[in-house]
Amino acid sequence: MTIILSLHEPSSQAKALDILGNVHGPLVGALFWVSTFYGFVKLHRPIEISRKKRAIATTLVTVLPITYVAEVLYYFVSWASGGSQASKGAINNCLWSILFMTTVNVKIFRAEKARWFSCLGAFVLEFALNTTILCLKAITSRELGRYVAASLIIQFLRTTVSLALVIQWLTVLPRRAVKLGTDEEGQSLLSDHANGSPTLKKHTPYGTVGGGPSDTGKHDDRDMEIKKLQAERIEKEGGWVGYLKTFAVFLPHLWPTNDRELMIWLCVRGANILLSSILQVLTPRQLGIITDKLSSGITTMPWLDIALWLLYSFLPTYAGFGALGALASIKVRTRTSSRIQLLAFAHVMDLSMDFHANKATGEVIKAVEQATSLNRLVETVLFEILPMIINICISVWYVTHLFDLYFAYIIICMSALYVTIEFISTAWSREHLRLYRAKCRAESQISNESLHNWHTVFYFNRGKYETTRFNEALKSRIMASFDYQIRRMSCYALSDGFLYLAQSGCYILAIHQIVKGWKPVGNLVTFIMYWYTIISPVRSLAFNYRTLTENLIDAERLVQLLSTKPSVADAPGAKPLVTTEGKVVFDNVGFSYDERKPITRDVSLIAEGGQTIALVGETGGGKSTLLKLLARAYDAVGGSISIDGQDIRSVTRSSLRDAMGLVPQSPELFNIPIRENVRYGRLDATDEEVEDACRAAAIHDTIVEFPDGYDSLVGERGVKLSGGQLQRVAIARVLLRDPSIVLLDEATSAVDSATEELIQKAFRKLCAGKTTFVIAHRLSTIVEADQILLVSKGEIVERGSHDELLAMGGKYAEFWNKQSGGQGVGECATCSSTLRCTDCAASGKTSATASTCVDASEEGAAVDEGVAQGAGTQAEDTGKAAGSSAATQGDNIKNR
């Protein structure tokens, strides 16, 4: 309602007063909020304000809007008592100042720190404008009537208060700046509480239902870590603008300009958004035009207007261009997000073993899965927040055009209130949301644990116990959800209440203007239809804020992942490895996983092409590490490794890995048919070749006995196979690959002696003419190796052939002696030789050696010096048949 009180005839001073009144509030508000935002994006360090000074500031800032309210009341009383009219400028001055001063007050009241320039600037401007208005008012008052005197007194009070604020704020200035790390705005858009604070963590024993406020878990720790990294990057980039710019490097991946089709869909999507925004105005406007025509008493059908209205209403539907818009949205989203997901996946695949050894797999999977967050981030900004801001501006302009500026004022007040309530309520319910999430995690953790450890549950008969535990977690989660929802609902009720008040206020004002004949009735119809277009961007602003912050965290996770460089990379200009003989040379190789603990020291060895090198020694001595270094899973920190004269660091990683085939200690299979698992060794192998490889690995007969034969699924990581079967499938896989260099890392540790004999035959085929590295605990399996290297604490302490080492009478001889049952160093019961039991094996006198030289179960224990039972004890599939170890011994790895 416009209250008009005429004070004087318009003069130039009065005009100036009017203009000042119109711009005063918006100018002060804009200065404060724009400079606050500037400080936020540029990471300007806020200063701490003591509780006392804050109290004084908020009291003074509260007085300001009160003076404006008093002025409005004064105008109203003056108008109601038939007095003169106030200018629009004076009314606007009060209304906009009430709005902006209230927001400034809320900001100062809520924050313990503030950016001095935004507060001081706003107060100085407020003081300057108030002083000018006071002077002008004094000049324009011809005679000091009762009301004019009251207006001047109020203005004087306001000017004094704004001066007091300027002075008070100057006293705040000398306070030292606080560190960025403690500035909640400078750190991240998400507060610590949103992600859990590590200080709240406590141990939750097994069997209890965790998920309390303190049960934030690894998940929250990781989020905290990501937020910390994000804060560091924001600071490094000099603020949010620089930080957000870093995401621009992904734009070519997200929206490659050379992808014509995608660009077309992008244009379609943009056009769709634009058209929707235009139609949101045109449709209610058209209905308003029809209403006006109807209320003017026309007798003919307004066909053209009706047709236009129907067309505007039809266009955004799915039958119109809505479907095309939705299709464009799907096309753009799927194409761009799959691109970035692929980028992340390929990157993870390319990362080195140290990354995969140190990172939790779940965390990596999450980062790859959430690669789309980067896409969502750009989409949210471009296709949601930006159009939303434009829509709010259009709404403000349009309602002013329909009625007057007071409608815009109501809408802006309502939006500010709505968003403030949303933020305050989010903070209020944040702790409960965190608790609810923790309970959800606790529930899924219990169900996961129970299902994963089902065998333990079964054998200990704890089914009921686990069900009770799960039930408690369920109840606890439901309670937490209820608590959280109650809080959210109260907030919705409050914000909806304000929306309703604003809506009612607007309708009453609109009806009043129609009754007065100032506006046509069609404007009211247009406004009613348009109302939902006005409030929907306000509603989604708060929602988008949350989405944006979550996407930012996820995008940061992805950026961190993508910025991780593989520690083992191809050297510039690296060439493919050319293998001729397969000669491998380790030259003074040194390595450590952690620089504080060296693993291998000065390891030198020469494996001539086609030779078999056996690595034996105590567990943890560094044997597997040597194989990893050869495969360049890690780079040696000292010395070099070469293959056929080429330093492995100078060749491409791909060609190096192509040249090798590894049978690991614990093979891992994919949960796909056995046939495909074997074919993984050589993707273009035929079914016959796969089966031949399986025959050679002595697993074919076992596979065909499975109900689904070669099509049997092997379970996650091959759990449906026994240890021995798993190893034989892994061996078949390498046999099929037919590499130049073969690496066997205790490849027969999990098979029984009879099977081992078969596998050894397969190995002879596999290793024929190939350089082979064998790690073995059963010494019987490597006696024929060209070189046996005894590795201890990362060093080669003994080297030579089996005979030479026995003759040396060192540690190897000691191991051999232990494995042979303590009957003398290599002494064979058959031939009484001190060295060559294999001679007996070769001449068929194997039974004698069985009792003397080899007992597989003892061998492993002997090698591990009785500490870590050797692999021979680990997995005898079917039990050891007497004498079979003799056969094993006879079938040594390399019998040339």
Ligand SMILES: Nc1ncnc2c1ncn2[C@@H]1O[C@H](COP(=O)(O)OP(=O)(O)OP(=O)(O)O)[C@@H](O)[C@H]1O
């Ligand atoms: N990824 C890793 N990070 C840190 N340390 C590791 C890593 N892998 C192995 N180690 C350590 O390096 C040492 C040597 O391990 P390695 O696997 O090479 O021994 P090994 O001689 O093959 O033992 P085993 O005979 O039991 O297989 C061990 O102390 C082990 O704890």
